[in-house]
Amino acid sequence: MKFIKPSSLPDLFDRLQNYEGRKFFLAGGSDINIQIKNRMIRDEPIFYINHLDELRGIQVVDDTVIIGALTSYADIISSPILKEKLPFFRNSLKLFASPLLQSVATIGGNIANSSPTADILPLLLVLDAEVRLLTRSKLRFIPINEFYTGYKEYVMKTNEIIGSVHINIDAEKNWLAYYRKVGSRQSLTIAKLALAGIMKLKENSITAIKIAAGALNEYPRRLTTTENYLKSKRKEDIADKELKEVLTEDITPITDLRSDKNYRFDVCLNLIKEFINSY
Amino acid sequence: MKISFNINGRNVKLDVDPMRRLLDVLRDDLELTDIKESCGEGECGACTIILDDKPVTSCILNAVHADGKKILTANGISKTRIGEILLDCFDQTNSVQCGFCFPGFYVTAYHYLITDGEPSLEKIRYALSGNICRCTGYKKIFESVIMACERLQEGS
Ligand SMILES: Cc1cc2nc3c(=O)[nH]c(=O)nc-3n(C[C@H](O)[C@H](O)[C@H](O)COP(=O)(O)OP(=O)(O)OC[C@H]3O[C@@H](n4cnc5c(N)ncnc54)[C@H](O)[C@@H]3O)c2cc1C
Ligand code: FES
Numbered sequence: 001m002k003f004i005k006p007s008s009l010p011d012l013f014d015r016l017q018n019y020e021g022r023k024f025f026l027a028g029g030s031d032i033n034i035q036i037k038n039r040m041i042r043d044e045p046i047f048y049i050n051h052l053d054e055l056r057g058i059q060v061v062d063d064t065v066i067i068g069a070l071t072s073y074a075d076i077i078s079s080p081i082l083k084e085k086l087p088f089f090r091n092s093l094k095l096f097a098s099p100l101l102q103s104v105a106t107i108g109g110n111i112a113n114s115s116p117t118a119d120i121l122p123l124l125l126v127l128d129a130e131v132r133l134l135t136r137s138k139l140r141f142i143p144i145n146e147f148y149t150g151y152k153e154y155v156m157k158t159n160e161i162i163g164s165v166h167i168n169i170d171a172e173k174n175w176l177a178y179y180r181k182v183g184s185r186q187s188l189t190i191a192k193l194a195l196a197g198i199m200k201l202k203e204n205s206i207t208a209i210k211i212a213a214g215a216l217n218e219y220p221r222r223l224t225t226t227e228n229y230l231k232s233k234r235k236e237d238i239a240d241k242e243l244k245e246v247l248t249e250d251i252t253p254i255t256d257l258r259s260d261k262n263y264r265f266d267v268c269l270n271l272i273k274e275f276i277n278s279y
Numbered sequence: 280m281k282i283s284f285n286i287n288g289r290n291v292k293l294d295v296d297p298m299r300r301l302l303d304v305l306r307d308d309l310e311l312t313d314i315k316e317s318c319g320e321g322e323c324g325a326c327t328i329i330l331d332d333k334p335v336t337s338c339i340l341n342a343v344h345a346d347g348k349k350i351l352t353a354n355g356i357s358k359t360r361i362g363e364i365l366l367d368c369f370d371q372t373n374s375v376q377c378g379f380c381f382p383g384f385y386v387t388a389y390h391y392l393i394t395d396g397e398p399s400l401e402k403i404r405y406a407l408s409g410n411i412c413r414c415t416g417y418k419k420i421f422e423s424v425i426m427a428c429e430r431l432q433e434g435s
Binding site for chain 1: 280296297298300319320321322324327333334335336338339340341343344346387405406408409410411
């Protein structure tokens with residue numbers, strides 16, 4: 001295991017050039033250290049980045065809330081900006097692990113570790129967040145929707161890092177929002193399933209809806225077939241059988257240590273119904 | 280790699296592998312055995328320390344994370360006025376049985392006392408939710424923290 005501590009962000013990019021292939025970035029360390037313990041990381045170079053403070057912090061620029069990749073969950077939860085502008089997003093993240101983990105875990109690490117169960121992803125998906133990727137000479141914005149391509153696979157290249165996450169300041173304004181994380185206990189639990197949804201209702205008709213689930217597919221994603229089915233439906237016209245059919249198209253539930261496929265399918269269905277019926 | 284930090288008020292300089300677990304550096308090199316290891320995966324809180332004003336589990340951190348920082352452990356806390364009051368409350372409520380989880384709870388509870396201190400069961404439960412106890416149970420632990428909050432509010 002080769003350890004590299006760059007002196008600055010430009011220095012990081014310079015030094016990245018010297019290494020081909022897979023590498024790791026040590027931010028909070030809450031995933032990496034477990035992976036080292038389980039021998040999932042062996043010889044790959046590890047670049048320490050947790051001291052690169054320009055990658056940390058929350059600010060508003062024009063109509064966008066920008067959250068630096070090294071921002072911790074504790075920073076997010078205690079941010080007055082997020083409390084005011086994105087309260088649904090902020091409140092939902094209180095369910096992340098435990099306060100002890102919240103001050104260590106970073107949002108960039110959560111996204112890059114790309115676990116299907118990462119708490120933040122269903123939320124970022126319904127809020128149409130974008131990820132800003134940085135390299136030495138260029139930066140690009142990737143909608144979170146297009147970031148993952150498979151189980152622990154993403155479009156980010158090995159010489160790129162996540163710089164920040166961008167969310168429109170009005171992303172949740174005037175939307176009815178829902179988030180529920182289902183686990184075996186309340187704190188320190190990895191989700192068996194997590195569902196985030198936002199919708200607009202006019203009388204009893206759904207005029208707009210976005211739903212995303214985590215811990216369901218090999219990577220979290222929007223349930224677009226289900227969304228299309230629900231859109232412009234009156235609530236009382238939603239048929240259980242039809243909802244099941246469309247949901248089947250959206251998901252290929254995974255079986256893991258925590259739960260099997262059928263359980264996950266049923267819970268997902270129930271959460272979608274709970275979301276819609278709670279308004 | 281050379282790292283330096285302040286631990287329980289003392290400045291230390293060490294030459295260590297930056298990727299070594301912070302827990303091991305503190306326990307083995309500095310002999311701070313008040314920090315316990317149980318799960319080794321961030322789940323139980325036995326290894327909790329305060330790193331730059333925030334309670335964290337030291338088993339998922341590396342030596343490099345401590346460089347230039349300030350660390351407080353149960354040993355250091357027990358020498359402060361608030362730490363003494365908290366210790367007395369744990370004592371009075373008989374919240375410690377086997378004692379293995381205790382330093383972790385103690386550190387997290389101390390942080391709650393100095394940053395919030397409201398004797399609210401709900402808040403205390405949330406603040407301590409990263410610490411696990413397998414014998415006494417949580418009720419007495421929560422009672423001792425509430426007692427400490429009240430004593431501090433009374434200014435005793
Ligand atoms: C006890 C425990 C409980 C947990 N509970 C939860 C939970 O409830 N919900 C949840 O979602 N997760 C949970 N996790 C997982 C973990 O805490 C999160 O994924 C966390 O956000 C990772 O952030 P980090 O900074 O610690 O990442 P690190 O371990 O430092 O890095 C993780 C990965 O991301 C990469 N990386 C880090 N930063 C960047 C960057 N800026 N650009 C590119 N790549 C980067 C690293 O190379 C590495 O592969 C838990 C972990 C533990 C140990
Ligand atoms: S030993 Fe560190 S949290 Fe359990």
